[in-house]
Amino acid sequence: MQVSFGAGRKDRTMSGVLILGSGSLIARACASEFASRNYNVYFAGRNKTEAEKLANDFHIRYEIKSSGFEFDATNFGSHKDFINNLFELANDIEYVLIAFGYLGKQEISQENFSEAEKVIDTNLTGVVSVCELIASYFIPKSSGTIAVISSVAGDRGGQSNYIYGSAKAGLSAYLSGLRSRLCKNNIHVLTVKPGFVDTPMTYGMKIPKLLLASPEKVGKDIFKAMLNKKNVIYTPFYWKWIMFIVKLIPESIFKKLKI
């Protein structure tokens, strides 16, 4: 039976979006923004079953093409094959969102180098490894957008999370360089700096409710910034001002703060 329920599906085929770090709620929210506009979405994450389940959910929910893949950000050796195979299978990918990350526990990172190493490997080394491969795929076709989730924690290192913060600072610097290198190839690089977001990463932290953004809000901000080819965004927007002030504090005072 033909049912008329308004506009219905657009028949226009859109390009594809690759999500690296499918366990991220922010990534999932951002993917929803794309999928509801008929982009195809490819999820890759450490837990292959979960990535596949998510892809299946998106297929049912948005009637788009979606699939899930296994991807381990810290298994650098596997990245080349992963990217080559993936882009062969999904040749419509125009947008990439890199959303994996690992906060770890600051105290453990201080005492146990392997924890610090995991934090740096996940947040920085892993992104560098995979970004270069993606860039080399985008360069020949002179198009593509790479968005990476960094953090406001990378703007200034404080005692509460400086191992994570330093990895994210390195990441932000890396992205700024990558953006500059790729702009002549018409490839866009977006640095996303979220504040506190209501995800498993912030569970148990004492964060004022007003400063805790929903993954949906942040995901939507990222989506808009990706389409509008923004360079660096803070999300929610007020973090720009918060970090502006935090950066102004003289080091002699800042070092005594418990930030």
Place this chain on the structure above:
Amino acid sequence: MVNFFKAEISGFGKYPKALCKITRPSNPDEIKSSLSNGTSVIPRGLGRSYGDASLNSKGYVVESLLLNKFISFDDRSGVLKCESGVTYNDILKTFVKRGWFPGVTPGTKYVTIGGAIASDVHGKNHHKEGSFSNFLISFKILTADSELLECSREKNSDLFWATVGGMGMTGFITEAEIKLKKITSVFIKNKTLKLKTLEELFEKFEENDDSYIYSVAWIDTIASGADYGRSILYLGNHADKDELPYKTKKSEEIKVNYGRTISIPFEFGFTPLNRLSLKLFNASIYNREKENEDYIHFNRYFYPLDSVLNWNNIYGKNGFVQYQLIVPEENGRTAIDKILHKVVSSGGGSFLAVLKKMGDQEGLLSFPFKGYTLAMDFPVKPGLTDLCRELDKILLDYGGRTYLTKDSILDENTFKKMYDGKWQKWLSVKQKYDPACRFRSELGERIGLCQVF
């Protein structure tokens, strides 16, 4: 290690509150880890039960919100398989535009499927189509010994009927298979009747219940004297797309979803709901409404209160109690009349009071049976417990009971009288699957369902 955070939470009525350790697993393995260290747990969805059904101050509160994926959908039969944290909102957003609607819907779309099963929720169509379980085919549940069991009417049927309406105390539902129903438009053809007395209202229920799948009445619980019992009866059926007037079709057809919602982001310091404001509010509802027939968008028809998010905040930080009762059809009118008199004379009154006719229901602790249900909201203040106890007494005299999903006041004795013959059976199933009472809530303990065997 279980990743949890501590917070003071409550049900939708904001009363009572409890400091709980909350976990939010993102896959079934993580639920197992909250079960593995020997403490008690209670599942929680969107926290839309009113009282303390989803609170557990002695162990973990395990939220289902991240388990919210669709698993499969058959667009010929309308059978949907999904994880337990999927909400009505998810289902409506996805499937209404494809011509499918939930078989049963409660008065808000911010309810998870897990919660709908645990409360065996009912809607305006209960007298015709029963409650949620009538559209539930099967579910998977993680029991106390970390086993994942599939339950249906054929398989593990004892656990199926104990879980339906079982308030989350039999295990953690991970996924469910439900049946949606076919619709051809997003509109409900509604008929509004204004009635002056309770007798008139009951008569109209009898007269119309067969020809309308949706029916519900609003009663003015403030009006006394000559206006006592004045009410408005809403009757509805899904409109067929061919019967829609051209203008309706064009104007709203594409708006499958959502007008804007507004939010009340904080609790009022005091509640603006007092006798005077309630009187004005109730009178304005009665006087505004006209007797007519019209086509109403499903959002406005089923979820009028969802347009104000967190409307419960207007009751202030003390919160409120929703007292929902049911009495058998026989002598039901007298019972409702008695109860209403009691409420009106108490001067408490209710912000909103709704009456509806119900049909039979199978779940061991499911609320409905053939009779009349009445739901009223009361702000929490001194004397409320006494009023509820008095209402409980009338209920017991007439063989009635209250709805556990809304409850925060019931005591063990009264509960056991109200659900006599049922709770014993439920407890024997509980003993079989959860002898150490690992699934525990404040509600369960209060009404004597959380004993260690």
